[in-house]
Amino acid sequence: MLKHFLVPEDEQVLVSESSARAGMVALFKAMGVSSSDAELAADVLIVADLRGCESHGVSNMVRRYVEMYADGRLNPTPNVQVVRESPVSATLDADLGIGLHVGPKAMDMAIEKAERYGMGAVGVQRCGHVGMLAYYPMQAIEHDMIGVCMVSAGGGIMVPTYGSEPAFGTHPIAWAAPADEMPPFVFDVATTQVAANKLGLTRRIGSKLEPGWICNLDGSPIMDAVETPEYGNFHMLPFGGTRENGSHKGYGFAMIAEIMSGILSGNGPGVFTGGVATSQFVMAFKIDAFLELESFKQDMDKILKHLVEMNPAPGHDRVYYAGLIEHEETLERRANGIPYHNEVVDWFNRTSDEHNLGIKWT
Secondary structure, three states: OOOOOOOOHEEEEOOOOOHHHHHHHHHHOOOOOOHHHHHHHHHHHHHHHOOHHHOHHHHHHHHHHHHHHHOOOOOOOOOOOEEEEOEEEEEEOOOOOOOHHHHHHHHHHHHHHHHHOOOOEEEEEEEEEOOOOOHHHHHHHHEEEEEEEEEEEEOOOOOOOOOOOOOOOOOOEEEEEOOOOOEEEEEEEEEEEOOOOHHHHHHHHHOOOOOOOOOOOOEOOOOOOOOOOOOOOEEEEEOOOOHHOOOHHHHHHHHHHHHHHOOOOOOOOHHHOOOOEEEEEEEEEEHOOOOHHHHHHHHHHHHHHHHHOOOOOOHHHOOOOOOOOHHHHHHHHHHHHHEEHHHHHHHHHHHHHHHOOOOOOO
C-alpha cells in the first residue's frame, strides 16, 4: 500500500497469524455464525491482512460487521439458495449472509463448473460485504485457472464523470492468473481513485488524501491535499479523477462491474438497491481448455520476469507487478506478525472481553 495507509512503526502491535485468525473465528462464532462459515470469513480477513490489504482486513471492517449482526442487517445463518443454474453458470441468493463466507462457496461452484466445461460463472444477489476481492480469483489460481471477481458495492459514493450525484459504490474488479516460478499475477482495484475503506486508515494514522481523489458534494474535484472529511461531506471520483486524466475509464469500468454483478445477478443496480444487499460476480477459466497449462505458465513467467528485471525509471528502485508486493508482504507478516494499529488491538481486546472470547492480542 501507499505510505498514506501504513501504520507507523511506533503505533504498531505485531499479532501472529494464528492469534489473529483464532480471534476472528471466535468473534464470528459469537455473532451466531457456524464454525465452518466463521473459519471461511476469518480466512478472507486474515489473508487480506497478510497481503497488506489492511483496508479490507480486521482493522477497518470487523467492528462494522459486529454492528450489522447486532442490529439484524446481516444474517448469521443464511439459507443460501440456487435461483437459476446452467452447466456453466448459476445465480445464488445469499439471504443477507455476509459475502466473506458466501463468496468463497460461489467461487468453488464456478471452479467446479470450469473443471467440467472449461468456464464457470456465478452471480450472487443479496449478500453482505465480500471483503478483499483478490481472495476469490486467488481461489481459482489454486486450481490452475484464471479467476475473476466484480462487485456492485451500493451506489452512494462515486460520481460519474461530470456528475454531481453518486451513482456507484467503489465497484471493485479483480483478476488473477497463475505462473510457474514467479508469484501469480493478482490485480484487485476499486474503480474509484482509491478504495473507500482506505480513507478510514488515513483518519486513524493522520495522513492526507491526494489531489483528485475526492470531490465536493456538487461534484467539483478537490485538487488539494486534504484531511479525510467525514462521510456525507464528500463524494469519490472514478479512477483518473478528472476527464482530462481519464476518469471516463474508471467510470466505464464501474459500469461494467454494475452490469456483471448488480444487474446480471438480479440484485439490481446498487444505487437503487441500497442497504447491505450488495451483489458479487465470480468467474473461473480452466487454462488447459484453451492451451497447454505448461505453455501458459511459461509465458506468464516470461512477461513477469521481463517486468521485474527491467531497469527502473530514475528515482525508483524497482519495477513490480500486481501481486508481487503482496506475495512478499505475506512472507514477511507470516514470519513476524501482522502490524495492527494499537487502537485496533485495544478494540479487539475490549470486544473479546464483552463476548467472553478468551483471546487477547498483545
